[in-house]
Structures are given as C-alpha cells and as structure tokens.
Amino acid sequence: MALTNYKPKLAIVYASATGHTERLAEMVTDASVRHGLQPEVFSVKEFDPSELLRYDIVVVGTYTWMNGEIPRQLHRLFEAIEQQSGNLVTGVFGTGDRCFATYCGAVDLFRDMLHAKTRLAATLKVEQMPSADDRPRCDAFVKSVRVKYNQYSKTLPMVKS
Ligand SMILES: Cc1cc2nc3c(=O)[nH]c(=O)nc-3n(C[C@H](O)[C@H](O)[C@H](O)COP(=O)(O)O)c2cc1C
Numbered sequence: 001m002a003l004t005n006y007k008p009k010l011a012i013v014y015a016s017a018t019g020h021t022e023r024l025a026e027m028v029t030d031a032s033v034r035h036g037l038q039p040e041v042f043s044v045k046e047f048d049p050s051e052l053l054r055y056d057i058v059v060v061g062t063y064t065w066m067n068g069e070i071p072r073q074l075h076r077l078f079e080a081i082e083q084q085s086g087n088l089v090t091g092v093f094g095t096g097d098r099c100f101a102t103y104c105g106a107v108d109l110f111r112d113m114l115h116a117k118t119r120l121a122a123t124l125k126v127e128q129m130p131s132a133d134d135r136p137r138c139d140a141f142v143k144s145v146r147v148k149y150n151q152y153s154k155t156l157p158m159v160k161s
Contacts, residue, residue: 014061049080068105121148
C-alpha cells in the first residue's frame with residue numbers, strides 16, 4: 001500500500017547567533033536521519049513561513065535572548081505556526097545559559113504556543129554548546145517526535161505533495 005512507505009516531511013528551522021543552536025540543529029538532524037527521516041534543514045533566514053503547509057513535522061530551534069525572550073528572527077515563524085489548523089506535529093529545541101534567570105525561556109514560550117496550537121511531541125534544552133553527551137538526548141527527542149507522528153498519522157492518513 002502506498003501509504004506504508006510514506007516518509008513524513010520534516011523541516012528543522014533554527015536561529016543561532018553564536019553557533020550553539022546551529023550545532024544542536026546539526027545533532028538533531030543526524031538523529032533524525034538515524035530514525036529514518038529525511039529532514040530539510042533551514043536557518044530561519046532561509047525559511048518562508050508560507051511553506052509550513054508542505055510539512056508534516058516542523059521542529060524549531062531557538063536560542064534565548066534578553067530576559068528569556070524569543071530572538072526577533074523567529075517572530076514571523078512563531079506567528080505563522082500560531083495560525084496553523086492544529087494538524088502539524090512539532091518539537092522545539094534550544095540552547096541557553098543557566099546564569100540567566102529564565103533559562104531557555106524561548107524554548108518555554110515556543111512550547112506553550114506549540115502545545116496549544118499544534119501536536120507538540122517534545123522539547124529539548126541544552127546549556128551552551130552541545131557535546132557528544134547530548135547525542136542520546138537528541139535521539140530521545142527525535143524518537144518522541146516520530147512516535148507522535150506515527151500515532152497521529154493513523155488517525156488522519158494523508159500524503160503531502
Ligand atoms: C544578551 C544576551 C542575553 C541572553 N539571555 C538569555 C536568557 O534570558 N536565558 C538564557 O537561557 N540564555 C540567555 N542567553 C544565552 C544564550 O541564549 C546562549 O548563549 C545560547 O546558547 C546562544 O545560542 P546561539 O549560539 O545559537 O546563538 C543570553 C545571551 C546574551 C548574549
């Protein structure tokens with residue numbers, strides 16, 4: 001049956017000012033490939049939010065800015081996902097620094113919105129630059145996303161073109 005071999009379309013969209021979140025995006029990408037997915041990876045500057053509908057799964061990567069805020073480059077994406085119908089499976093990962101009062105606050109802000117507006121599967125926070133020790137956490141994150149998609153796709157079989 002055609003749907004049996006259908007690979008969900010996964011976009012990983014991230015923002016990174018000094019490279020930590022970019023490295024974590026690479027590790028999440030590698031974990032996705034290990035889990036049989038074929039992710040398309042975008043710096044948020046390269047991603048057109050009108051393309052969201054092309055994807056079954058969108059995973060967002062963010063660092064945290066002043067007082068626990070979402071970086072400005074991600075505001076358009078945040079608002080575009082907020083307008084979704086609720087059919088998107090999502091996850092959010094990010095890096096931050098525990099010396100700030102609101103550690104990875106941007107991940108929490110995305111988490112709250114994604115929980116309300118999409119089928120949020122998982123969140124992942126890493127302090128500063130990820131290391132090899134974070135690889136199992138990336139695997140667990142992607143596994144949760146994959147499981148959520150598999151559960152959801154059983155209720156609504158459809159193929160994106
Ligand atoms: C001005 C400034 C404000 C920051 N504010 C926070 C914050 O509120 N919470 C937090 O967890 N990290 C904060 N950070 C730390 C960054 O989010 C952290 O270094 C992150 O790993 C940077 O990711 P990137 O290398 O992908 O840009 C701040 C860093 C700077 C320079």
